[in-house]
Amino acid sequence: MEKRKTFVKDVDRTLYDMKDTGADSYRVSKGLTKDIVAEISAMKDEPSWMLELRLDSLKTYHSLSMPEWGPSLHELDMDNLITYVRPNTSLKENWDEVPGDIKSTFERLGIPQAEREALAGVGAQYDSEVVYHHIKEEMIRQGVVYTDMEAAVKEYEPMIREYFMKLLPAKTHKFLALHGAVWSGGSFVYVPQGVDVKIPLQSYFRFNAPGAGQFEHTLIIVDKGAKLHFIEGCSAPKYNTVNLHAGAVELYVREGASLRYSTIENWSKNMMNLNSKMALVEKNANMEWVSGTFGSHITMLYPASVLNGEGAKTEFTGVSFAAEGQNLDTGTKVVHAAPHTSSIINSRSISKGGGVAVYRSAVSVLPQAHHVKSAVSCESLMLDSVSRSDTLPVMDIRNDEVDIGHEAKIGRISEEAIFYLMTRGLDEIEAKAMIVRGFVEPITKELPLEYAVEMNNLISMELEGSIG
Amino acid sequence: MSKLLLKVQNLHASVEDKVIIKGLDLQINEGEVHVIMGPNGAGKSTLANIIMGHPNYKVTEGSIYFEGEDITEARTDERAKKGLFLSFQAPEEISGITMENFMRSSRAVLSGEEVKAYAFHKELMLIMDELQMDRNYAVRHVNAGFSGGEKKKSEILQMLVLNPKLAILDETDSGLDVDAVKTVSSGINQFKNSRNAILIITHNTKILDKLHADFVHVLMDGKIVKTGGTALIDQIYETGFASMESISGK
Ligand SMILES: Nc1ncnc2c1ncn2[C@@H]1O[C@H](COP(=O)(O)OP(=O)(O)O)[C@@H](O)[C@H]1O
Ligand SMILES: [Mg+2]
Numbered sequence: 266m267e268k269r270k271t272f273v274k275d276v277d278r279t280l281y282d283m284k285d286t287g288a289d290s291y292r293v294s295k296g297l298t299k300d301i302v303a304e305i306s307a308m309k310d311e312p313s314w315m316l317e318l319r320l321d322s323l324k325t326y327h328s329l330s331m332p333e334w335g336p337s338l339h340e341l342d343m344d345n346l347i348t349y350v351r352p353n354t355s356l357k358e359n360w361d362e363v364p365g366d367i368k369s370t371f372e373r374l375g376i377p378q379a380e381r382e383a384l385a386g387v388g389a390q391y392d393s394e395v396v397y398h399h400i401k402e403e404m405i406r407q408g409v410v411y412t413d414m415e416a417a418v419k420e421y422e423p424m425i426r427e428y429f430m431k432l433l434p435a436k437t438h439k440f441l442a443l444h445g446a447v448w449s450g451g452s453f454v455y456v457p458q459g460v461d462v463k464i465p466l467q468s469y470f471r472f473n474a475p476g477a478g479q480f481e482h483t484l485i486i487v488d489k490g491a492k493l494h495f496i497e498g499c500s501a502p503k504y505n506t507v508n509l510h511a512g513a514v515e516l517y518v519r520e521g522a523s524l525r526y527s528t529i530e531n532w533s534k535n536m537m538n539l540n541s542k543m544a545l546v547e548k549n550a551n552m553e554w555v556s557g558t559f560g561s562h563i564t565m566l567y568p569a570s571v572l573n574g575e576g577a578k579t580e581f582t583g584v585s586f587a588a589e590g591q592n593l594d595t596g597t598k599v600v601h602a603a604p605h606t607s608s609i610i611n612s613r614s615i616s617k618g619g620g621v622a623v624y625r626s627a628v629s630v631l632p633q634a635h636h637v638k639s640a641v642s643c644e645s646l647m648l649d650s651v652s653r654s655d656t657l658p659v660m661d662i663r664n665d666e667v668d669i670g671h672e673a674k675i676g677r678i679s680e681e682a683i684f685y686l687m688t689r690g691l692d693e694i695e696a697k698a699m700i701v702r703g704f705v706e707p708i709t710k711e712l713p714l715e716y717a718v719e720m721n722n723l724i725s726m727e728l729e730g731s732i733g
Numbered sequence: 734m735s736k737l738l739l740k741v742q743n744l745h746a747s748v749e750d751k752v753i754i755k756g757l758d759l760q761i762n763e764g765e766v767h768v769i770m771g772p773n774g775a776g777k778s779t780l781a782n783i784i785m786g787h788p789n790y791k792v793t794e795g796s797i798y799f800e801g802e803d804i805t806e807a808r809t810d811e812r813a814k815k816g817l818f819l820s821f822q823a824p825e826e827i828s829g830i831t832m833e834n835f836m837r838s839s840r841a842v843l844s845g846e847e848v849k850a851y852a853f854h855k856e857l858m859l860i861m862d863e864l865q866m867d868r869n870y871a872v873r874h875v876n877a878g879f880s881g882g883e884k885k886k887s888e889i890l891q892m893l894v895l896n897p898k899l900a901i902l903d904e905t906d907s908g909l910d911v912d913a914v915k916t917v918s919s920g921i922n923q924f925k926n927s928r929n930a931i932l933i934i935t936h937n938t939k940i941l942d943k944l945h946a947d948f949v950h951v952l953m954d955g956k957i958v959k960t961g962g963t964a965l966i967d968q969i970y971e972t973g974f975a976s977m978e979s980i981s982g983k
Contacts, residue, residue: 679825680788680789681825682825682826682827684785684787684788684809685821685824685825685827686827687786687808687809687810687813688785688809688810688812688813688817688818688819688821689813689835689839689842689843689891689895690810690813690814690839690842690843690895691810691838691839691842692808692810692842693808693810695838695842696810699827699830699835699838700827702829702830703827703828703829703830703874703875704828704829705829706828706829706830707829
């Protein structure tokens with residue numbers, strides 16, 4: 266029906282909640298020890314330096330304490346998390362070879378269609394390992410590499426060794442240390458100098474085992490003057506055990522290159538999403554983050570850009586929607602480390618039903634970085650009086666020749682606006698959905714169409730559960 | 734006999750324990766144009782809001798019927814679906830949604846039918862031309878950044894697009910320049926037919942230039958104190974509202 270299409274798209278929640286019954290071929294015992302880490306490495310037949318990196322990370326993990334700020338993580342019981350789950354299949358390049366149950370999950374997630382609709386390559390992570398990977402031939406001819414991280418460690422060993430966990434070393438925080446010890450799956454992308462990857466690369470991954478954590482690692486290098494749009498999407502079925510996600514994303518954007526990294530996360534409502542993302546942006550390069558956080562029980566996610574070369578630019582655009590039982594702590598970090606660098610930060614957060622949406626940004630300008638420009642705008646919308654929103658912008662400016670603007674708004678949804686829309690025939694939920702979609706429109710308009718639609722669907726889905 | 738559309742019977746209403754409407758009666762038939770005049774703060778906008786079911790106003794006594802059905806407790810969107818429409822005195826701004834998408838969504842929920850985008854677009858452009866509205870306003874966000882006069886035109890545009898059975902126009906003419914009053918007035922005239930009705934709340938008779946008012950009511954202190962024909966308007970202009978009060982002072 267047209268009316269559903271225009272503003273309250275009919276959403277089949279089962280699409281996001283389904284789970285497969287397939288057997289896992291391999292599962293490590295529940296606790297986290299040196300032996301387990303060594304076993305993971307051995308299973309993957311890794312070079313010794315990677316085993317050392319894992320073991321060092323494990324040491325760091327044990328030496329670090331839990332974060333002392335942000336949402337409480339007391340529900341997390343690391344001794345009971347199965348850290349590594351390997352699906353009952355090895356890597357497939359051809360869709361037809363992917364086993365039926367796994368395939369049906371992906372098909373219901375729309376991945377093959379997405380590919381048909383001109384998505385360049387699909388790297389879909391099923392539990393901890395990539396099972397389906399495909400990249401269009403012309404891109405291979407251009408020298409673009411898009412592969413799973415396990416394969417990359419072997420095939421592109423020198424490059425991986427040089428860059429892996431260098432932007433995000435294990436010592437950064439406890440969950441990165443954990444990640445370093447048990448990482449599994451993820452993508453490696455290399456775009457050679459001057460190559461413009463015209464269609465977005467997409468990875469779509471999800472969890473499928475109760476109690477399993479996911480520690481995928483994404484490493485992308487966009488070489489000089491090259492261009493890439495990478496889309497990461499996550500959607501996980503519901504489980505009662507607390508699930509942990511501690512992925513890492515490291516992005517290198519070289520001189521004159523540009524990278525857009527888009528994510529829409531819709532983890533199940535019991536997920537602890539403690540993800541780390543960082544980009545190193547060189548001279549005249551451009552890094553864009555687009556980030557939508559809808560799911561999870563707790564999220565701590567602050568994509569960071571280090572503007573390392575003169576003229577480097579970054580833009581962060583983020584939406585988060587915290588409903589009942591959710592504490593979404595998101596934001597971004599920008600380090601202006603070179604002159605004439607600029608940053609734009611735009612975020613919208615929504616909370617309802619007692620949800621907590623906290624937005625944090627940290628913009629720092631180092632002493633050598635003169636003529637820096639930064640514009641921060643963050644807005645929060647609370648849909649009722651029991652929800653909470655905070656914005657916590659931090660600025661650390663160590664150069665006088667800067668142009669910094671900051672705007673923060675926190676507000677409650679307007680009763681009068683809801684009434685106005687209802688006099689035009691919209692019911693209360695439709696009216697709220699229209700207002701919320703309008704509120705995030707500055708962000709959805711930046712997204713590729715199918716993602717804008719998905720984001721709007723997620724908003725409708727969140728609101729439909731909220732009568733009264 | 735033409736059909737009774739709206740019947741307001743012995744209405745008493747308050748907001749935050751403040752009594753605003755104090756025993757108000759009003760009947761509007763199909764094909765009629767009613768005018769309500771009255772001093773600032775008399776309760777005119779409150780009446781309009783209550784007819785639309787604004788959640789902040791509590792009806793403490795009396796009833797509202799639309800086409801014979803008691804709608805006193807009906808939800809606002811249900812009233813809209815029955816054919817009630819309010820052109821707001823101070824229309825809301827809704828950012829992030831275009832006028833066109835908004836009106837198309839509204840048309841769809843009101844009619845319960847699919848609204849074809851292209852046909853709707855063509856129809857909308859024609860109506861906008863008639864209202865002498867720049868077509869670009871269709872892709873602007875709902876009332877966002879519109880001037881006072883533009884917002885009022887946007888309300889009349891919505892009325893023409895949604896084609897309600899009863900349109901309540903709350904001071905739609907205030908804030909409009911002379912030319913705009915003319916176009917809005919002819920828009921209203923074009924809307925008007927024997928199957929619908931209009932309730933115009935105004936301080937200004939220019940909007941009535943092209944429109945014959947069947948009834949003029951004077952609303953003071955939460956009650957209709959006098960009802961008459963257009964001659965009453967001249968009387969109000971000559972003697973002011975104060976003289977009306979003495980008439981009602983019983
Ligand atoms: N939401 C409200 N809260 C408190 N007082 C209100 C509210 N709405 C209207 N009033 C009061 O009710 C009276 C009538 O207001 P209104 O209906 O707007 O008058 P008008 O006839 O000028 O349209 C005024 O005294 C106004 O201050
Ligand atoms: Mg008024």
